[in-house]
Every structure is written in structure tokens, then in C-alpha cells.
Amino acid sequence: MIVDIHTHTPQFRDKVPEGLRKLNSTWRPDAVRPVNYSWNEYLDSQSIVDKSVVFGIAWEPGERVGSAAGPRDVGDVAEGVNDCTATFVKAYPDQLIGFMSAHPYDIALMDEMERSRVDLGLRGVKLGANYQSFDPLEARALAIYAYAEKHGLPILFHNGTSAVKTAPIAAAHPLIVDEIASRYPDLKIVMAHMGHPWTVDTVVVVRKHANVFTDISGLFYRPFTAYEALIKATEWGVLDKVLFGSDFPIATPAETMAGLRGVNAIVEGTRMPRVPEDKIEDIIHRDSLSLLGLI
């Protein structure tokens, strides 16, 4: 079983209409990737994994459109981000598990979380306090964590830096998760991207809290960062809590697997430590759904 714990909801059920395709050349140093894409493009990418967790990002109320490139980007889901995810998941229930997103400034926040969980069948929460521009320890954000803990919804946080101009970097620092996990010890948390470049900060938070995990998405295309992150996870004994994820559309599962399997290449011919190969296979085949209480 291969689970991709980190993918983004397609904006188009059918082909991306002529002239509306948008590309991003800043996400990755090595590739230009589509910002918007169809259900089929998504499904093609995910055909080599068994299950994918999929989600959008809820922008601040009043912002009609947004994407990982910024809250005014035209490339992402316009509105109804949770409906968009739920519609897609309902069409492919054997392959997809949907997470909701929420914004703490939404005056209907609790109603939207309840609707997303009960009516839409979404089973976790995606948050990116930097992209969504909120303080992850303010009262309205804490209400999200309390609801998620109460109802057994795992939260996947964007952790790590971002070049998006409107995104305050400090809001996604991994050490903030230490505080959240301390206050909500039964809440399952996934810290995305191993918190790059603060990977050792992520590793120590994961080590400290039984219900905190991290995902490998978005790392392989910076080979030293990826190597360093996994060596730190090895030395601090948390490799077993590293989950497989691609961050599609930014990368595909196939690229991510190849990147993981090649993580030791940059130290070939040296005496630098290696990430154990069997542990790399364990990451790819990790039963993340069980770990997060999703089956």
C-alpha cells in the first residue's frame, strides 16, 4: 500500500480551458509546474499510489480566489474549496480521502467545519498559517485544533518557508507545532515538507510528541536539504514517523519516490552517513492512514 498524504485539489473537472492554463517557475529550482490542472491530470499522476489525501486551502473570507502563489492568484479554486474537494473525492471514493480547509477569520468557521465533516465527509484539516496569514496560536485558530482533536480529524500544517510575498514566514515555523501539540495531545498532526529548511526543528518536535508526524513532500529537488533532513531524522530516531507525500502539482509521486531512492547519491564516494535503504522503502510504503486514524 502506498499513500500520498499531501496533494492539492484539481480546479477543473475537465480539460483546463484554452488560455486559462497557468504555470509556476518559482516553486522548484528544477522544473516549471502547472498551477491549475484537471481531474485526469491529477489521477494520472496519482496512478502509481493506492490512496491520496487531497485538499484545497481556504483563503481569508472576502478573498474570492487564491493559490499557493498567493491569495490573489487566479490559478486556484475560486470559492467553495471544501465543496470542490468533496465533489472530487465522491467521484473516486476508493482512491481519495478529502481534507477540509478552514480559515480562523471566517465568522461561520465552526459551521463550515461541521458541514465539511458531517455533510461533505471530509476527514482531516489542511492549514497553512503563513499562506492564510493568521497567527497559529490565536484563539480562533485554537478553536480549529480543539474541534479537530474532538472529532479525530488529523491536521496537516504547511511547515517551512515560502517565497510567497504575502506569507509571513514565522507563522509556519515548525517549533510552533510544539506548542500546539502540547495543548492538544490527542490531535494527530502532520508537519509538511519536514519543515524545510528547519528540518532539525521538525525532527525534534516529531520526536517529542507521539501524535506528530512529518511528510517528505517538496524536499527531493533540493538534494542537500533532503539528504540532511533524512540524516537528522535517522540520527534522532524518527524515520518511522516520516510519511510519503508528493505535494502534487508541485511534484509527482513518481518523482518523489525516485528522489527518495536517490537521496544518498550526493555522498557517494565519501564517508558521510547514509540514510538506510530499507527505511527509505518503509517511508514509501508507510501505512499513514492507520497512523492518522483514517481507517
Ligand SMILES: [Zn+2]
Ligand atoms: Zn502542499
